[in-house]
Amino acid sequence: MAQTVTIDPITRIEGHAKITIHLDDQGIVRDARLHITQFRGFEKLCEGRRFTEMPALTARICGICPVSHLIASGKACDALLAVRIPETAEKLRRILNLAQIVQSHALSFFHLSSPDFLLGMDADPAKRNLVGVIQTNPQMARDGIRLRQFGQQIIEWLAGKRIHPSWIVPGGVAQPLSPEKREQMLAGIPEAIDITQRAIEWFRSIIPQFSEEAQTFANFPSLFLGLVTETGALEHYDGVLRVVDSAGNVIADKLDPNDYQEYIGEAVEPWTYLKFPYYKPIGYPEGIYRVGPLARLNLIDRCGTPLADEAWAEFRLLERGAVLSSFYYHYARLIEILYALERIQQLLNEPDILDTHVQAMAGPNRSEGIGVAEAPRGTLIHHYRIDKDGLITWANLIIATGHNNLAMNRGILQAAKHFIKGDRIQEGMLNRVEAVIRCFDPCLSCSTHAVGQMPLHIQLLSPTGEVLDEVRR
Amino acid sequence: MSKKRIATVWLDGCSGCHMSFLDMDERLVELFQQADLVYSPLVDLKEFPEEVDITLVEGAVSSEEDLHKIRLVRERTKVLVSFGDCAVTGNVPSMRNPFGANATLQRAYLENVTLHPQVPREVIPPLLERVRPVHEVVKVDVFIPGCPPSADTIYQALRDLIEDRTPDMAQLTRFGA
Numbered sequence: 032m033a034q035t036v037t038i039d040p041i042t043r044i045e046g047h048a049k050i051t052i053h054l055d056d057q058g059i060v061r062d063a064r065l066h067i068t069q070f071r072g073f074e075k076l077c078e079g080r081r082f083t084e085m086p087a088l089t090a091r092i093c094g095i096c097p098v099s100h101l102i103a104s105g106k107a108c109d110a111l112l113a114v115r116i117p118e119t120a121e122k123l124r125r126i127l128n129l130a131q132i133v134q135s136h137a138l139s140f141f142h143l144s145s146p147d148f149l150l151g152m153d154a155d156p157a158k159r160n161l162v163g164v165i166q167t168n169p170q171m172a173r174d175g176i177r178l179r180q181f182g183q184q185i186i187e188w189l190a191g192k193r194i195h196p197s198w199i200v201p202g203g204v205a206q207p208l209s210p211e212k213r214e215q216m217l218a219g220i221p222e223a224i225d226i227t228q229r230a231i232e233w234f235r236s237i238i239p240q241f242s243e244e245a246q247t248f249a250n251f252p253s254l255f256l257g258l259v260t261e262t263g264a265l266e267h268y269d270g271v272l273r274v275v276d277s278a279g280n281v282i283a284d285k286l287d288p289n290d291y292q293e294y295i296g297e298a299v300e301p302w303t304y305l306k307f308p309y310y311k312p313i314g315y316p317e318g319i320y321r322v323g324p325l326a327r328l329n330l331i332d333r334c335g336t337p338l339a340d341e342a343w344a345e346f347r348l349l350e351r352g353a354v355l356s357s358f359y360y361h362y363a364r365l366i367e368i369l370y371a372l373e374r375i376q377q378l379l380n381e382p383d384i385l386d387t388h389v390q391a392m393a394g395p396n397r398s399e400g401i402g403v404a405e406a407p408r409g410t411l412i413h414h415y416r417i418d419k420d421g422l423i424t425w426a427n428l429i430i431a432t433g434h435n436n437l438a439m440n441r442g443i444l445q446a447a448k449h450f451i452k453g454d455r456i457q458e459g460m461l462n463r464v465e466a467v468i469r470c471f472d473p474c475l476s477c478s479t480h481a482v483g484q485m486p487l488h489i490q491l492l493s494p495t496g497e498v499l500d501e502v503r504r
Numbered sequence: 505m506s507k508k509r510i511a512t513v514w515l516d517g518c519s520g521c522h523m524s525f526l527d528m529d530e531r532l533v534e535l536f537q538q539a540d541l542v543y544s545p546l547v548d549l550k551e552f553p554e555e556v557d558i559t560l561v562e563g564a565v566s567s568e569e570d571l572h573k574i575r576l577v578r579e580r581t582k583v584l585v586s587f588g589d590c591a592v593t594g595n596v597p598s599m600r601n602p603f604g605a606n607a608t609l610q611r612a613y614l615e616n617v618t619l620h621p622q623v624p625r626e627v628i629p630p631l632l633e634r635v636r637p638v639h640e641v642v643k644v645d646v647f648i649p650g651c652p653p654s655a656d657t658i659y660q661a662l663r664d665l666i667e668d669r670t671p672d673m674a675q676l677t678r679f680g681a
């Protein structure tokens with residue numbers, strides 16, 4: 032008969048991401064839940080602050096993608112001012128956003144995921160980490176460190192500080208780009224492109240070894256959502272929202288991001304601090320969609336830069352219709368790095384990029400503002416209301432990782448069905464679930480801890496809530 | 505001299521302090537040759553080990569879970585370091601204190617919601633009524649302010665600590681640096 036395992040309260044609190052798997056009366060897996068255990072409270076704690084503080088304040092939501100929050104917040108503030116920011120300022124913000132995509136994707140691919148590819152999904156977790164990569168493939172480790180560093184360096188050169196710079200301000204940016212910094216950035220691009228192309232080639236070469244993972248890692252039909260340009264190219268700063276289905280058909284196009292509340296709803300479940308956004312026209316939970324690199328590459332008609340377009344064309348051959356396996360998030364990330372580097376180069380070569388008029392001055396002219404941008408992990412929405420003195424009265428934030436909440440839970444359910452036999456969790460479940468979650472690169476510090484490698488704790492529960500089995504790390 | 509055992513942990517912070525740690529870039533390689541990183545959200549997955557020499561703590565104490573965790577970490581650590589403004593002063597997370605935990609939860613889970621408004625309470629750890637800096641809960645040996653502290657600051661401080669010196673923080677950083 033099912034055995035109850037007592038949980039030691041000390042080790043139980045170790046788990047920041049906790050998973051429970053629920054069996055029905057027949058002993059069949061009915062549900063799997065990812066419990067996010069941290070709550071930040073930004074929607075409330077900013078109340079009463081001056082709106083001009085919002086970019087710097089909301090950057091503190093996340094140290095991995097602070098620039099995304101700076102951008103979305105800056106755009107929401109521009110909307111409160113009701114100004115069009117100078118073109119050069121917009122280009123500089125775009126460079127900052129792209130540089131962050133480089134550093135954040137590099138972190139995800141090299142620092143966090145490459146250990147799985149290099150050492151194997153089932154390698155000893157004590158070695159399956161960055162230090163392990165440094166020891167087994169120093170070249171790859173150095174490449175990864177270098178690429179992330181380059182992205183961070185561009186952020187520092189532009190904005191004065193790598194993490195939480197205060198350079199993005201309502202109406203534009205605080206400082207123009209200097210000619211010396213522009214040269215330094217341009218000088219670094221060829222090496223960064225080399226590293227990225229090397230990584231793409233290497234990843235392509237290992238795909239055959241990971242065919243099982245590709246088949247089973249959160250591989251299911253869903254919608255995909257994100258920004259594209261008016262003409263359907265890759266876009267991270269502005270543009271319109273598009274939704275495609277799993278066959279790759281566009282089911283909604285040119286949606287105004289300001290109307291997000293018409294098509295994105297948020298549901299709450301009692302067992303996690305992370306809410307569940309869903310596509311409203313279809314409802315909850317059937318309106319499941321994915322965002323982020325994989326989604327973006329499924330949405331677009333082309334990237335818009337030469338090298339990335341080539342890589343993208345090859346990527347889309349992986350599957351007919353949309354690429355559905357979340358394993359390919361990794362691949363998509365590398366292609367986006369390539370795009371970001373090419374695009375940064377193009378922007379730096381624009382004739383007006385050194386222009387010193389980079390901020391539009393105004394006071395608040397509207398009481399409500401919305402800013403939407405693509406963060407490395409997907410669509411990010413900031414929505415504020417202010418009073419007549421410019422103090423925040425209300426805020427709503429939809430964070431990129433949140434959009435993928437339904438999909439991450441479904442991915443875990445898929446793995447559970449595979450790895451639960453009777454009332455036992457089979458060997459390999461822990462590694463598998465961890466790797467499935469890592470595909471999404473959840474920036475859980477937006478809502479929880481852990482940069483992707485998480486102290487997991489999985490419990491198997493009977494219909495009455497009795498603990499049948501558990502594994503943890 | 506045996507290799508120092510270093511750990512880093514995360515409470516209620518944005519991970520920015522950990523990212524600044526990674527911004528040591530190539531110096532990471534050098535550091536890992538002189539010390540072992542025995543526990544960290546970045547590199548290791550095991551339970552918090554016994555007998556850690558130096559632990560860097562990012563973030564404020566915000567939930568029951570944070571509270572249990574920091575007590576355990578304190579017991580097992582020789583030199584406990586408040587790492588970054590959130591740990592040192594409560595910083596941004598403590599801005600929820602004037603409203604209280606309930607009002608903060610209400611905004612997120614009752615007001616800004618389309619479906620099933622309810623405050624989540626199953627399985628996940630409850631919030632503390634007040635967010636607190638680390639030293640209000642356990643004894644702290646070294647404070648490294650900054651939001652985040654720069655990579656240079658972290659590097660210098662770690663070098664000192666590894667070589668048993670007390671880092672002179674006033675020279676290196678300040679609040680909100």
Ligand code: SF4
Pocket residue numbers: 091094195516517518519520521522562563587588589590591595596650651652653
């Ligand atoms: S001190 Fe600043 S960088 Fe560090 S966790 Fe807190 S908000 Fe993030």
